[in-house]
Amino acid sequence: MCAAPKQGQTLPAGVDTEKETVLTGQVLDGSGNPVAGAFVRLLDGTGEFTAEVVASATGDFRFFAAPGTWTLRALSAQGNGDVQVSPEGPGVHNQDVTVAK
Incomplete structure (x- = not known):
């Protein structure tokens, strides 16, 4: 079975958070x-x-995006949930998504 690596806390080497906008969180x-x-x-x-990713075994997810208004939507057997995030510039922007039926 394939699973996404833990994505929440550690960014890949070479990611410049002074230039990249990273949306990360946990479902x-x-x-x-x-x-x-x-x-x-x-x-x-x-x-x-x-874009779409599969949350890791610990519920973590990560997207590289541009500044602006985004919706993070989680879909799972435990339910679904949405949250809006509006990063104004580069950096790591953490936003968890809570799901419910």
Whole structure:
């Protein structure tokens, strides 16, 4: 079975957070427990699909994006959830997504 590596805390070597906008976080259930294997989608400011990753075994996900308004949407057997994030510039922007039925 394929699984995404832990993506939340450690960025790959060579990522310059002075130039890159990184959206990272964790998918959590209503009790605050990580949700492994959730599909996490990145939607642009108009709601259009941009990218998708599978959350790691610890619920972590990461996207490289541009400054602007984005929606993070998590889809899982435990439920779904959305959260909006609006990074204004480069850096690591952490935003967890809580899912519920």
